[in-house]
Amino acid sequence: MDIASKYDPSQTEDKWYKYWLDNKYFKSVPDEREPYTIVIPPPNVTGVLHMGHMLNNTIQDILIRRARMSGKNALWVPGTDHASIATEAKVVNKLKEEGIDKDDLSRDEFLKHAWEWTDKHGGIILKQLQKLGASCDWDRTCFTMDEIRSKGVIKSFVQLYNEGLIYRGVRMINWDTKAQTAVSDEEVIYKEVQSKLYYLRYKIEGTDDEYVTIATTRPETILGDTAVCVNPNDDRFKHLKGKRVLVPLINRSVPIIEDEYVDMEFGTGCLKITPAHDINDYEIGMRHNLESYDILNDDGTMSEAAQLYVGEDRFEVRKKIVEDLEKAGNLVKVEDYTNKVGFSERTDDVIEPKLSTQWFLKMKELSKPALDAVMNDEVVFHPKKFKNVYRHWMENVKDWCISRQLWWGHRIPVYYLEDGSYVVAETAEEALQMAKEKTGNQNLTMDNLRQDEDVLDTWASSWLWPITVFDGFEEGNKDFEYYYPTNDLVTGHDIIFFWVARMIIAGYHFKGKYPFKNVYFTGMVRDKLRRKMSKSLGNSPDPLDLIAKYGADGVRVGMLLCSPAGGDLLFDESLPEQGRNFANKIWNAFRLVKGWEVSSDIEQPESAKQAIVWFEQKLNQTIALVDDHFSKYRISDALMAVYTTFWQEFSSWYLEAVKPGYQQPLDAETYKATVEFFDKLLRLLHPFMPFITEEIWHLLDERKKGESIMISDMPVATGINDEVVEQFEVAKEVVGNVRTVRKEKNLPMKEQLTLSVLSANGDYNTMFDEVVKKLANLKEIAKVDEKVAGAVSFMVKTNEYFIPMEGIVDVEAELKKLEEELKYQQGFLASVTKKLSNERFVNNAPEQVVAREKQKQADAEAKIKTLTASIENLKK
RNA sequence: GGGCGAUUAGCUCAGUUGGUUCAGAGCACUUGGUUUACACCCAAGGGGUCGGGGGUUCGACUCCCUCAUCGCCCA
Numbered sequence: 001m002d003i004a005s006k007y008d009p010s011q012t013e014d015k016w017y018k019y020w021l022d023n024k025y026f027k028s029v030p031d032e033r034e035p036y037t038i039v040i041p042p043p044n045v046t047g048v049l050h051m052g053h054m055l056n057n058t059i060q061d062i063l064i065r066r067a068r069m070s071g072k073n074a075l076w077v078p079g080t081d082h083a084s085i086a087t088e089a090k091v092v093n094k095l096k097e098e099g100i101d102k103d104d105l106s107r108d109e110f111l112k113h114a115w116e117w118t119d120k121h122g123g124i125i126l127k128q129l130q131k132l133g134a135s136c137d138w139d140r141t142c143f144t145m146d147e148i149r150s151k152g153v154i155k156s157f158v159q160l161y162n163e164g165l166i167y168r169g170v171r172m173i174n175w176d177t178k179a180q181t182a183v184s185d186e187e188v189i190y191k192e193v194q195s196k197l198y199y200l201r202y203k204i205e206g207t208d209d210e211y212v213t214i215a216t217t218r219p220e221t222i223l224g225d226t227a228v229c230v231n232p233n234d235d236r237f238k239h240l241k242g243k244r245v246l247v248p249l250i251n252r253s254v255p256i257i258e259d260e261y262v263d264m265e266f267g268t269g270c271l272k273i274t275p276a277h278d279i280n281d282y283e284i285g286m287r288h289n290l291e292s293y294d295i296l297n298d299d300g301t302m303s304e305a306a307q308l309y310v311g312e313d314r315f316e317v318r319k320k321i322v323e324d325l326e327k328a329g330n331l332v333k334v335e336d337y338t339n340k341v342g343f344s345e346r347t348d349d350v351i352e353p354k355l356s357t358q359w360f361l362k363m364k365e366l367s368k369p370a371l372d373a374v375m376n377d378e379v380v381f382h383p384k385k386f387k388n389v390y391r392h393w394m395e396n397v398k399d400w401c402i403s404r405q406l407w408w409g410h411r412i413p414v415y416y417l418e419d420g421s422y423v424v425a426e427t428a429e430e431a432l433q434m435a436k437e438k439t440g441n442q443n444l445t446m447d448n449l450r451q452d453e454d455v456l457d458t459w460a461s462s463w464l465w466p467i468t469v470f471d472g473f474e475e476g477n478k479d480f481e482y483y484y485p486t487n488d489l490v491t492g493h494d495i496i497f498f499w500v501a502r503m504i505i506a507g508y509h510f511k512g513k514y515p516f517k518n519v520y521f522t523g524m525v526r527d528k529l530r531r532k533m534s535k536s537l538g539n540s541p542d543p544l545d546l547i548a549k550y551g552a553d554g555v556r557v558g559m560l561l562c563s564p565a566g567g568d569l570l571f572d573e574s575l576p577e578q579g580r581n582f583a584n585k586i587w588n589a590f591r592l593v594k595g596w597e598v599s600s601d602i603e604q605p606e607s608a609k610q611a612i613v614w615f616e617q618k619l620n621q622t623i624a625l626v627d628d629h630f631s632k633y634r635i636s637d638a639l640m641a642v643y644t645t646f647w648q649e650f651s652s653w654y655l656e657a658v659k660p661g662y663q664q665p666l667d668a669e670t671y672k673a674t675v676e677f678f679d680k681l682l683r684l685l686h687p688f689m690p691f692i693t694e695e696i697w698h699l700l701d702e703r704k705k706g707e708s709i710m711i712s713d714m715p716v717a718t719g720i721n722d723e724v725v726e727q728f729e730v731a732k733e734v735v736g737n738v739r740t741v742r743k744e745k746n747l748p749m750k751e752q753l754t755l756s757v758l759s760a761n762g763d764y765n766t767m768f769d770e771v772v773k774k775l776a777n778l779k780e781i782a783k784v785d786e787k788v789a790g791a792v793s794f795m796v797k798t799n800e801y802f803i804p805m806e807g808i809v810d811v812e813a814e815l816k817k818l819e820e821e822l823k824y825q826q827g828f829l830a831s832v833t834k835k836l837s838n839e840r841f842v843n844n845a846p847e848q849v850v851a852r853e854k855q856k857q858a859d860a861e862a863k864i865k866t867l868t869a870s871i872e873n874l875k876k
Numbered sequence: 877g878g879g880c881g882a883u884u885a886g887c888u889c890a891g892u893u894g895g896u897u898c899a900g901a902g903c904a905c906u907u908g909g910u911u912u913a914c915a916c917c918c919a920a921g922g923g924g925u926c927g928g929g930g931g932u933u934c935g936a937c938u939c940c941c942u943c944a945u946c947g948c949c950c951a
Contacts, residue, residue, distance in 0.1 A: 595913070842934085
């Protein structure tokens with residue numbers, strides 16, 4: 001058989017993905033098996049795949065494939081998110097490029113454009129996931145704005161409203177002037193910026209030349225000032241009590257008030273109060289019954305209430321007003337200042353705190369069960385450290401502003417009557433019925449009702465995701481009953497509040513049960529310089545290019561090799577390269593095995609028998625280790641365990657040990673065992689590297705039509721004999737020592753040597769002698785009763801080994817080596833003896849530990865005896 | 877300003893209830909090796925006072941305090 005010496009992923013990946021799809025292996029329907037479910041964190045419908053998705057979905061696929069091979073009914077539900085503000089912004093931009101202004105469109109016209117855009121670009125990202133090998137049940141693909149999901153969102157709103165948890169109110173919210181909508185606290189990103197601190201003086205009313213000086217970073221907001229505030233404990237301002245000052249330029253008379261909120265150390269100790277445009281000022285305003293002037297329009301220009309600069313942009317006004325204040329003699333000084341300013345996560349607009357009428361969800365009571373669930377590990381976080389972060393947020397949770405002044409989203413199911421009152425209903429028809437009952441007027445028609453213009457926050461649909469993907473708001477839904485709660489959620493820790501916390505809240509509130517049992521938080525993918533990967537920095541490789549270059553398996557391995565749960569992953573192309581190299585290693589191991597001529601006429605060599613005895617145990621040990629890692633969600637460690645087992649143990653030790661001589665056939669028994677080992681290793685590897693394992697699995701042995709490694713059984717450990725594994729480690733050490741001697745003494749590998757062994761306590765174990773002979777290229781291993789003269793020696797455990805050198809032994813070098821070893825052993829013995837002569841150690845330490853120390857002591861003593869004798873011998 | 881976390885080999889990180897002279901892995905590096913699966917390879921090797929200081933303990937990379945540096949989240 002002619003097999004290429006390099007593995008070529010492009011020849012296999014699409015082929016096998018199609019095969020899996022054709023055979024419907026990803027599909028899941030409820031049956032008698034135990035379910036294992038993951039719901040995908042839905043990517044933005046118009047988004048493109050980035051490295052974060054790669055990491056995330058690789059992990060999900062690994063979990064799903066492993067569960068599927070372990071006898072579970074595994075279901076991975078895919079889908080996309082309508083991403084209200086992000087998508088709307090994209091559509092607005094696209095229309096602008098076409099010369100269309102959103103303001104000129106009706107709601108319906110705009111939505112038509114948005115749907116067209118969604119249909120065109122939506123789902124590209126899911127196609128990209130298929131390249132990665134994602135084994136999602138694509139027939140179940142959901143969209144947060146499709147019919148079923150929308151119905152669930154509306155139902156949940158109505159329910160929460162009826163429970164008294166949703167209210168409408170005027171509150172200070174975060175206003176995005178670009179998107180012209182409110183955004184939630186979580187959508188505001190605080191960034192440090194270089195700005196100026198302006199010191200402005202306000203004339204005290206009724207005086208000619210007395211002033212108070214305040215400091216502000218936002219001088220344009222003085223037009224909305226309704227007070228100046230000092231700390232009541234501040235002696236400097238006692239004389240101002242009860243007086244009033246005049247706001248510069250507009251000469252509005254405002255009171256001087258006292259509030260402990262004011263930091264006496266900051267600025268001048270005098271604070272201007274603008275209740276309409278600062279959250280703290282707002283609260284002070286509430287306490288002191290201050291007036292409030294909203295000086296900004298929704299687009300960020302000055303409003304009529306500002307009196308001056310009406311219609312001009314807030315940042316332009318900032319420059320102008322400083323000049324005007326200077327002219328008017330109110331500007332005292334300007335200092336450089338670094339402060340933190342809130343920016344919109346989506347539009348990067350500077351957020352304006354603004355008073356606005358919005359819909360809110362009361363969170364305090366709602367979050368209680370969700371907080372408890374995580375604290376007592378009913379929902380388990382991996383890694384645990386995120387429990388603290390979660391608790392902190394949940395204990396300080398604020399009401400959630402759920403309305404957005406956008407069109408792309410779920411329209412709020414609130415219907416206003418002409419008198420300003422409203423009804424809340426799932427449909428317009430129901431709303432009309434309720435309105436009729438409410439007013440007693442049976443003649444009302446739809447025309448008398450006006451639905452709220454706003455839509456809901458995107459997360460108000462995604463927080464229901466684990467429920468709505470199974471249509472869980474329908475009573476008695478079989479799918480929901482079978483698959484819910486789901487098992488694992490895999491997501492970035494950056495959306496712990498946006499999404500994870502709220503899903504848990506929704507799970508308990510609507511279904512009385514957690515939505516998922518485990519949460520695996522991935523880190524952020526960063527570049528080598530620890531910068532977040534982003535489009536604007538251009539530091540993110542295109543995942544599809546990477547797949548083309550290194551293969552999906554290679555990229556998957558690369559993502560995982562360096563991604564502990566919750567820790568950031570510093571991405572570098574050397575990672576997928578390492579993954580690709582590993583794939584090639586597997587390929588060549590296969591090439592070797594497949595290239596052997598197999599004969600049932602020859603006897604199985606003793607060395608092969610021994611190697612098989614060992615590897616069977618070694619493999620068992622690895623299987624158990626991998627199980628253990630998975631049970632603790634140490635997925636990188638699990639991969640590393642299989643990686644080293646395949647590369648070091650299987651390829652470098654086992655295959656070398658059973659390999660026949662050049663152009664010699666292999667006996668049938670060894671071949672059979674080798675193929676079985678290979679098969680098990682492939683199955684262990686399959687969740688990590690689905691494509692190459694499927695390819696080789698089919699080439700390795702006869703397979704029936706429709707068979708696949710992805711539905712084969714995950715190997716299970718069947719009792720490990722540690723003694724065998726340990727003994728082989730000794731054999732490895734002997735081989736390694738012989739190799740070192742060869743190198744040091746320039747003995748070619750081809751030259752057969754004789755190894756003599758002197759066993760101190762007669763416990764020399766011959767279990768793997770034949771393997772040692774083969775791998776070290778030895779004529780024989782001879783047992784001797786006394787030291788061999790004129791030989792190079794080394795020790796493994798308490799046995800001393802000799803390689804005769806026929807007169808070319810460098811006595812000085814040998815002596816030096818032995819004396820170094822002796823010194824080390826003496827130091828070791830000293831430390832052990834010290835420990836053992838410490839009564840408190842012997843009395844306090846566990847028995848096992850003491851016994852181990854005693855064994856160490858005995859071994860060291862034996863070694864020292866041997867070494868001393870050898871040195872004496874050499875000196876003769 | 878509040879909180880969380882990190883600091884271990886040149887780099888990225890493990891080190892799982894404190895117990896082998898336990899300081900480890902991968903990559904990188906050095907040296908040697910190719911007619912006999914793979915140079916995307918094989919073999920051998922160098923390299924760290926576990927951020928500094930203090931404490932608890934028979935025993936500390938591991939627990940406590942403190943300082944320094946860095947990162948993240950929140951206001």
